[in-house]
Amino acid sequence: MQLKQLLVVIDPTQPSQPSLERAAWIARHSGAALELLLCEFNTALDAGVLFDSAKVDKARQSLLAHRREWLEQLAAPLREEGLTVTCEARWGKPLHKMIISRVLELKPDLVLKTAHSHGLLRRLLLSNSCWQLIRYCPAPLWLVKPEGKWLGKRIAVALDPTHSADKPAALDHLLIEATQTLGQALGLEDHYLHSYAPLPRTLVFDAELVADYEYYVEHTGERHREAFEQLLGQHAIAKPRTHLLQGFAEETLPRFVEDNAVDLLVMGAIARGHLDTALIGHTAERVLEGVDCDLLVLKPQGVPAH
Structure with a gap:
């Protein structure tokens, strides 16, 4: 098992990012490069609902640009430490499929994601991305418990x-x-x-x-x-x-x-x-x-x- 490339899943709904904190700790010890991956989806910007497709696409790209700026802010202090950090923001759902798609492209040595505990009902309905990633993520999956x-x-x-x-x-x-x-x-x-x-x-x-x-x-x-x-x-x-x-x-x-x-x-x-x-x-x-x-x-x- 190598530690050269880490894929870090960033949660845009949370103010803190435990998965990024852990990935940075690993990178400091191993010299691994980091990619911060943020996957965004908002039903209000789903094509063909209220606006024409051109306006919807423009609004979507504007939101993704805002998310990329935020990722760059997260990456800046790590780069100042000398760590190699890249950022990627994508539109789509469900989250676990978006993550797996990027894993197949990047082929990271580790995928890091914050894991918030959920009740039995959510697990039975297979509605949580952590359960899906445990089953199907092709790369080693590091779940960070905050x-x-x-x-x-x-x-x-x-x-x-x-x-x-x-x-x-x-x-x-x-x-x-x-x-x-x-x-x-x-x-x-x-x-x-x-x-x-x-x-x-x-x-x-x-x-x-x-x-x-x-x-x-x-x-x-x-x-x-x-x-x-x-x-x-x-x-x-x-x-x-x-x-x-x-x-x-x-x-x-x-x-x-x-x-x-x-x-x-x-x-x-x-x-x-x-x-x-x-x-x-x-x-x-x-x-x-x-x-x-x-x-x-x-x-x-x-x-x-x-």
Whole structure:
């Protein structure tokens, strides 16, 4: 994973831009170039509603010019620091498709976007751009949580060596390599996590298994520990920074993040069918609601954009 070009999504509706603050921090440590991307759309300027197309287009271009001026103001102090910053303002919707379109053109190493938490209803309706980008953005997606406190000290990665979430085996290695690269480039202490959850006793209907439930739990833990250690053994990782957690990921990962002051949690995600994601969501999506740190989402290499 390289850190040469970052694409930063700017929100024109917000006075502060946490994604830009994080991108600037990364650029200062890595020397990466930044592009500030602002996507604008206003139904009042949708062609053919009240005015003729020429007037609508002129008003739209005027608004985009105003937005570009604002982007240049955001970029100016960063350029004075010696950072390389370019600006891009575009008209269109939906936001996630506009972002993906620019990703395919620019081919950035990272896309950074501020992630504001939303309720379950919004996720079920697939109406939030973050959920869509988690599924379909072809570049690594760094979601900045404004509620968290950025210390810039620790990075943790959630791994799935048993592939219970149907993730390709190569994805775990990609996650590890990305974590090691970011840890070295950004001066972050790296940690490696695997969370597993045995079936609760109340959900085990096999009489023989219930009779020795404790053995089942112990055997399940050993199986996951062996798979975890086998995966980590293929990389240069210090054992004190490896953590096997018992419980559901959406519960154990946020707790680990909070207890250990993790700044960035790295996760893998794959896109499934619309109905599947609408009903149960990805682990990455559920964790996003629960953690107060930044989240970096990577997909298997070669996954096409939606």
